[in-house]
Amino acid sequence: xxxxxxxxxxxxxxxxxxxxxxxxxxxxxxxxxxxxxxxxxxxxxxxxxxxxxxxxxxxxxxxxxxxxxxxxxxxxxxxxxxxxxxxxxxxxxxxxxxxxxxxxxxxxxxxxxxxxxxxxxxxxxxxxxxxxxxxxxxxxxxxxxxxxxxxxxxxxxxx
Amino acid sequence: xxxxxxxxxxxxxxxxxxxxxxxxxxxxxxxxxxxxxxxxxxxxxxxxxxxxxxxxxxxxxxxxxxxxxxxxxxxxxxxxxxxxxxxxxxxxxxxxxxxxxxxxxxxxxxxxxxxxxxxxxxxxxxxxxxxxxxxxxxxxxxxxxxxxxxxxxxxxxxx
DNA sequence: GATGAAACAATTTAGTT
DNA sequence: AACTAAATTGTTTCATC
Numbered sequence: 001x002x003x004x005x006x007x008x009x010x011x012x013x014x015x016x017x018x019x020x021x022x023x024x025x026x027x028x029x030x031x032x033x034x035x036x037x038x039x040x041x042x043x044x045x046x047x048x049x050x051x052x053x054x055x056x057x058x059x060x061x062x063x064x065x066x067x068x069x070x071x072x073x074x075x076x077x078x079x080x081x082x083x084x085x086x087x088x089x090x091x092x093x094x095x096x097x098x099x100x101x102x103x104x105x106x107x108x109x110x111x112x113x114x115x116x117x118x119x120x121x122x123x124x125x126x127x128x129x130x131x132x133x134x135x136x137x138x139x140x141x142x143x144x145x146x147x148x149x150x151x152x153x154x155x156x157x158x159x
Numbered sequence: 160x161x162x163x164x165x166x167x168x169x170x171x172x173x174x175x176x177x178x179x180x181x182x183x184x185x186x187x188x189x190x191x192x193x194x195x196x197x198x199x200x201x202x203x204x205x206x207x208x209x210x211x212x213x214x215x216x217x218x219x220x221x222x223x224x225x226x227x228x229x230x231x232x233x234x235x236x237x238x239x240x241x242x243x244x245x246x247x248x249x250x251x252x253x254x255x256x257x258x259x260x261x262x263x264x265x266x267x268x269x270x271x272x273x274x275x276x277x278x279x280x281x282x283x284x285x286x287x288x289x290x291x292x293x294x295x296x297x298x299x300x301x302x303x304x305x306x307x308x309x310x311x312x313x314x315x316x317x318x
Numbered sequence: 319g320a321t322g323a324a325a326c327a328a329t330t331t332a333g334t335t
Numbered sequence: 336a337a338c339t340a341a342a343t344t345g346t347t348t349c350a351t352c
Contacts, residue, residue, distance in 0.1 A: 007222075007224075007225045009225065009226070014226075017219070017221055017226065020218075020219035021218055021219050021221060022218070023216075023217055023218075024183040024184055024217035024218050024219045025183055025184060025217040027327090027328060027329090027346095028328070028329065028330090029327075029328050029329080030328095037337080037338090038337065038338050038339075039328075039329075039330085040329090040330075040331080040332095040337080040338075040339085041336070041337050041338070043329075043330070044336075044337085045336090052225075053222055053225075054221060054222050054225040054226075055219050055220070055221060055222075056219075056220040056221065056222055057182075057219070057220040058182055058183035058184040058217065058218075058219050058220075059179075059180055059181070059182075059183050059217075059218060059219075059220055059311065059312070060176070060179035060180050060183045060214050060215075060216070060217050060218075061214070061215040061216040061217075061218055061311060062176055062180060062213060062214060062215065062313055062315075063166075063212055063213050063214075063215055064313055065166075066166045066168065066211075066212075066213040067168070067173075067176065067213075067313050067314075067315050067316060068316055069313050069314065072261070074261075074263075074270065086305075086307060089307040089308075090307065092307070092308075093307050093308035096312075096314050097314055098308065099308070099309070099310055099311060099312070100306070100308055100309045100310070101306070101307040101308040101309075102231070102233075102303040102304075102305070102306050102307070102309075103303070103304045103305040103306075103307065104233075104301050104302065104303055104304060105301065105302045105303075105304050106301060106302075107301075110307075111233065111301070111303075115313065115314075142263050142264065142265060142266075142270070143263065143264045143265075144261040144262070144263055144264075144270075145261075145262045145263060145264050146245075146261070146262040147259070147260070147261050147262075148245060148248040148249065148251070148252050148260040148261070148262065148269075149248075149251075149252035149257065149258070149259055149260040150258070150259045150260075150261075151258055151259070152218065152220060152258060152311060153218070153255075153258070154221055154223055154226050154228050154274065155226075155228065155255050155256055155274075156221075156226055157226060157227055186329095186344085186345060186346085187345070187346065187347090188344075188345050188346080189345095196320075196321090197320065197321050197322070198345080198346075198347085199320080199321070199322085199346090199347070199348080199349095200319070200320050200321070202346075202347070203319075203320085204319090
């Protein structure tokens with residue numbers, strides 16, 4: 001769960017976030033040099049950003065093709081469960097190949113992003129895993145032919 | 160550009176990827192302890208994984224709400240350019256608020272993932288930035304009401 | 319490819335302002 | 336919240352197998 005209490009970030013915090021978003025393996029010493037601060041002061045700020053759930057994770061972005069995950073698809077899923085329940089979404093979220101589950105406005109359904117080795121393994125996933133989740137009424141699968149950009153970088157405000 | 164030459168990853172490489180995907184700030188010494196190897200051997204492998212573009216980036220995943228990016232939307236964009244050209248996609252990719260641009264099958268259009276502060280700033284972005292990109296025929300915007308899962312973690316094969 | 323050793327650098331804690 | 340100082344730990348190179 002993500003902190004609901006309000007979060008105040010000053011110029012220094014935002015600079016730390018900008019640097020760590022661009023390179024999570026930057027040393028604390030290099031961060032301190034960039035910010036013209038003592039390493040101990042920077043370390044304390046980083047720990048607080050982690051505690052406050054401003055920084056959620058440090059992760060290596062991998063080339064999907066290198067680890068045999070060449071197929072990317074988006075699936076629109078309609079569920080018969082009433083509003084207020086999101087059991088279907090939670091079940092979808094448990095599937096490791098499912099990277100994203102969003103509840104979307106308008107069409108009253110979920111948008112799911114899935115990555116598998118190829119179209120055969122996507123079919124297998126849909127038959128074996130998705131079809132076992134209750135309340136799914138329909139699915140519409142869109143295959144990605146080519147990805148031109150895929151980053152999670154957020155635009156960090158100036159202040 | 161991502162390496163086109165084929166990539167062979169052994170069990171040790173895959174273990175490194177699994178560990179660094181989960182925590183990009185793991186120390187090289189800790190990696191070496193997990194793998195029962197000398198730190199120097201692990202360091203050499205990590206450098207090769209970076210060089211071969213298996214590891215694309217180390218990044219901190221940030222809480223979008225903490226940096227005032229509360230709105231997430233997917234936009235389907237139809238372009239009049241012929242197949243073979245992807246000028247529109249490249250222009251879309253240049254926009255910092257655009258996190259993803261995928262060319263999708265079937266409807267002959269792009270699927271774009273965008274993050275902004277709120278719906279007013281999304282409107283402003285569409286009017287000021289997207290409307291200046293040539294060849295865009297139509298857009299259909301879907302607003303995300305709630306995100307249940309959003310990770311980029313890939314399923315790393317066993318071997 | 320992997321190792322061990324060694325020089326150098328970073329991390330992290332504690333005490334102080 | 337920030338600093339300095341100091342002890343511990345990690346990084347990285349290089350010679351060797």
